[in-house]
Structures are given as structure tokens and as C-alpha cells.
Amino acid sequence: MIKTQCPYCGCGCGLIIEKKNGEIKIKGNREHPASKGSICIKAVKLPKTLDKNRLDKVLYRESKNEDFREISWDSAYEILKEKLTNLSPNEIYFYISGQLLTEEMYVINKFVKGFLKTNNIDSNSRLCVASAVTAYKMAFGSDGLPGCNDDIDDADCFIFVGSNAAIAHPGIFRRIIKKKDKEIVVIDFRYTETAKYADKWIPIKAGTDVALFNSILYILYKENKIYWNFIKKYTDGFDKVLEVIKNYPPEKVAKLCEISEEDIYYLANLYANKKKVLTFWSMGINQSTNGTMKALSIINVHLATGRLNDRGCPFSLTGQSNAMGGREVGYLSNGLPGFRDVRNKEDREFVEKFWGIEAGSIKDKPGLSITEAVDKILDGEIKFIWIVCTNPAVSMANLNKFIKALKKEDVFVVVQDAYFTDTVKLANLALPAAQWGEKDGVMTGGDRVVTYCQKFRETKYKPDWKIFAELAKKMGFEKYFNYKSARDIFEEFKKLTKGRMCDISNFSYEDLPKRWGNKHLYKDLKFKTENKKAKFIPTEFKEPEDWNKEGFIISTGRLKKHWHTMTRTIHIKEFLDEIEPIVEINKKDAKELGLNEGDIVKLVSERGEIIRKVKFANIKPKHLFTPFGYNRNVTKYQTNQITTDKSDPYSKEPELKFSKVKIWNGN
DSSP: OEEEEOSSSTTOOEEEEEEETTEEEEEEOTTOTTTTTOOOHHHHTGGGGTTTTBOOSOEEOSSTTSOOEEOOHHHHHHHHHHHHHHSOGGGEEEEEOTTSOHHHHHHHHIIIIIISOOOOEEEGGGGTTHHHHHHHHHHHSSOSOSSOGGGGGGOOEEEEESOOHHHHSHHHHHHHHTOSSOEEEEEOSBOOTTGGGOSEEEOOOTTOHHHHHHHHHHHHHHTTOOOHHHHHHHEEOHHHHHHHHTTOOHHHHHHHHTSOHHHHHHHHHHHHHOSOEEEEEOHHHHSSTTHHHHHHHHHHHHHHTTOSGGGEEEEEOOSSTTHHHHHHHTOSTTEETTTEETTOHHHHHHHHHHHTOOTTOSOSSOOOOHHHHHHHHHTTSOOEEEEESOOHHHHSSSHHHHHHHHHOTTSEEEEEESBOOTTGGGOSEEEEBOOTTSSOEEEEOTTSEEEEEOOOSOOSSBOHHHHHHHHHHHTTOGGGSOOSSHHHHHHHHHHTTTTSTTOOTTOOGGGOSEETTOSOTTTTSOOSSTTSOEEOOOOOOOOOTTTTSSSEEEEEEOOSSOOTTOTTGGGOGGGGGGOSOEEEEEHHHHHHTTOOTTOEEEEEOSSOEEEEEEEEESBOTTEEEEESOOOTTTOSOOGGGSSOOOBOTTTOOBOOSOEEEEEEEOO
């Protein structure tokens, strides 16, 4: 029996792998602290994905107009060494993944920031949880979920906003619906799978979440339902928030959000009177030009009502299996291991000393976010990009712009993956890597549980950490990357967490799974700010870029049976019933356009166009929904060809939930 963690979403579900008669069987681990045995169909079917569409050779071409040819690993390392040696730190870029193991993220981040001396490294968490991370840091002084999945067991009220957890985070949602005495509220422009379980569905206009939560706080203040003792003792800045929320009376906000005033009062009553309230949010909040403010507006309501620890949690649902591990190692463009930041002199000096490198090696300015890097590629300033374990040729915002950047002949593209993805097709150099189950290491799920993921099958492929360590040795950094195993890396990394919020310095592989920070990160209500108080941050509603443009609002999201860009799941025959590209539309809107269910339509924005089949749905008028993950095995019309790359000024997370499109009948 082998224990591991599911490699899909941020639920961090514990799995047990059993091998019988050459077959691999997967079941839930009932002893795992994050999931208690819960498991979804995607995890059960994982064995069917392991050998399909593998990238099985090192492939190279000098020009993207040529065919690939197979080369040796030694030749690949020589090419990489030559490129990285002859380019300046500002001309190179790395884009990695929240699906890598923590040890792999650590080695890559160390190599790039410490030895290539550039902070030009980002991850696909920039498209996922960056806004929530930024909000947590602004409010509490640190990243990290304030509560954990165990809070579900004694909560009586669950509010979902911008989250279709029933399909996107099923491990957590199943734990919720098992509870008998509970109230579930869903705030969403669609009647989602999650809404089917709700006591109340509030069909808010897309993009208006800040106004709604400001109005909830307005009511709580006007009706004296504020937890004044908590505010005075444990928080700062409430007066500034009061100055802002006076502009959000419910009669005004109801019109903006296109909901009833009664809905706003109903929500305020829940925060005022329920025993314990968990507010879950996910990409519907984060993927926005106002995403940080949306998350902070939720946190403000929790602080104003004292809803932390045994009274509640502002609960961000993480998108990827090890995004929390990535946050621990600091794999975004501003991060360093142990929740440190390149902008902090003390942090830089500590890590430089720990790594044994020259002072000043780590630069004090954050690198570019991935969306910023695309502009620099197009401008000719970035000439090299290395993409690891992610498929941005489907997932990146304003996708046509991204594809144009990678197709440039003066940018050298490296793609490292276990699978032959759409992004591999844009590469100059493709490096085959081991995947989940073929390597050892840890992942940290969204609620801070660290799980040891044991290898359970042999492979000819190299783990991602080994590829970078071998290259580092070729470049003269052997003594710094002389790892024999993932355990060596873990033992090094965990020392950098000692005394930090994410302290795992006393963890060992044999101890896991285990949660850092215990059940409640701020049990003593002392926060990681200068005066140990949580910060109220004033939040204002700001219109998305396309707000005043003509057309329908279109938003994107996940499919029930598929994971992100279908890299694995498209090869499972039982899931093929869900791959046809559809667009959901309100039936009345469709009839006004002369559309019937099953019709083929073209959706056109200023950035591109896509083709979809019409599907009637219980969705707010003038709103559309289409899943984002259709890859080029399904259609040449990727959803993000129509989305903007306009980004949040704080988190740098792009707007993927609000674009305006016009609908044309037929191809």
C-alpha cells in the first residue's frame, strides 16, 4: 500500500495506491487530515492517464519552422548552457507550475534567483490564487489559509462566491454536504452544480462582488451588528473602511448587482447571527482586474463580525494540487523560501547566506509576472522562456497574443513536461519529465497539509528537479546542487522555514501527512503585521475593462470531469461525453437571437473569436459561460482567445471572468 496526494485540485485529497496483478487501483485515504477519505472520479481514473500522449524523447529544432529531431540529454544541456550563459538575466524567463512537487519548485527557484541572478520566474498560480495570496498578506501580514478543512465540521453556514466547488473542489464540497444542520448560499450568475445544493442562490451580475460585500458591511454597521470588541482589540483601519462603505447602501448596490435588496439583508443577517460562517471563494473572485479588492471585501466582513477561528474563516479555495507548496518556496516573481520576499533586505541576505552565494546575487526588485513577460517577448527584450509542467498554449489570458509571442523566431522556447501538450508544439527544445507517481516528494494542499507523495512506478524519465540540478552542475554550480534524492532537497528546504509562518523544519517524510500552523493559523489573534493587528483595507468597486462595451458578458470555468487543459483527462473514454465545446446561454436571450439549443455560434471579442455549440442553462440574462480547458485535440478555438490580459494592479492576476462578446449565428 502506497500513500500519496491527488495531483489535481487544491483540495489535497489523500490517496492510497494498491497494485494487484499489474493493475493500479486508487482509493481515498480515510486517515488523511485534509480529505478524510473523500475522492472524486478524476482521481479514481488516474491510472488510465499515466502512459497516454507522453513526451518520450528530447526534441530539438533551431527554428520553429523546422521539424523536431531527437537529441541527447548532454546536447540539450549544452544548448541550455550556451543560451543562459550568453543572455543577460533580464533576457531570460521561467514559467513553472503549481503541480510540481515542492522539492522541484525549490530547486528551480534556487537555480533561477540565486544562480542565474534573475527574478524573472513566475508560475501558473499567477492565473489562479495570486489575488487571494495578495489579500491575505495585506490583511493578515502573511499568506496562508487562516483556517482549514476541519472548520467545515463545526460550521453551520457556508457561503460560496465565485466558486463552483461541487465540481472544482469536490473533496471539500462532499464533506460539506454530509453535514445535517447547515445553510448553504451560492452567489453566482449561473445556477451551478453547487447551487443545486444551496438553500439560496443569489444571481449576482458578474464583476460586482466588491459592491455586494461593501453593502453587507454597510448594513451590519447601520444595524449595529458589528463585533466592536474584536475590532478594537485585534484590528486596525476600520474607520477608513467606514468612509468607503457609506457609498454602498443596499438600494444602490442592488441595482448595480442586479439582485434584490432583500438578498443583501439576508446575507448580512447570516454574518450577524450564524454560529460559524465559512466564506469560500475561488477563481470567480481571483481572476479579475479587481480580484485583490474582491478578496479583501470578503475579509473585511469577516473581521467586522469577528469571524475567524471558531467563528468562521475567509476561505480561499486553491486551484492546484501544490500551489500552497509553491507559495512556501516563493516561486512567484517576488518570493523567496519560507514566505520571504525579494524586496526585503533581511530576507535576501538570509537566503544568500543560507545558499552560500555572493551578497547581492538575489535582486531586490520583483521579476515580471507572466502577462508582463509576454509584452517583453513581443518587444524583443526577453529572448528565452522555459516552461515547466504547464500548458499555457491553452490556459494563458489573451491567448492569441501569447501564441504570437512564442512563435517569434528570436525567442528560444523550452518546454519541459511529461506530456506532448499544445505548448510543446511551440517549443525549440522539449524535455521529457517524470510525472506524478514516478518520483518522490511532497505537496501541500490548500489547507496547509503537507503530504509525502511516494513513487509507485518505475520510469525512464528524469524528475524535474534532476533536470535542473544536472544543468546547474554543467554550468559550474555542482556543489550547490549535488542532490542525490528528493529527500536531500526536502531536508535543505525545510531549514529555510524554521521560525516562519510555514514552519515545517521539524517535519520528516515519515511524519506526513501533517498540517503546518495547526487548525487555526491565528489562534491567538496575533497577526504577522508590525503591531500584530489585522488590517482593514478599504475596497472600491471598479468596472472591468469591457464593462461599457456592447455585447454579452462571458465568463469561464472548469468542467466536471476534466482538469484544466485536459492534458490527462482527455484520454479517459468515460469522460469523452463532456469534451464538446459549448456555451451556456439564458433561454430567453437565445430565443431573442433566434438561436435553438444545439446551434453553432461564433463568439467575437476585440481579442479573437471562438466557435461553440449553444446550450440552454439557468444563467443570468446577458451572461454567457464556456469552459476554458478545451485543448487543440478538441477544437482550434481555445476559450482564452477572447479573454483580456488586463491584470489586477496588486496581484498581477489577469481578468478571465469578464469579457464582452458579440454572438453570430453559424460558423
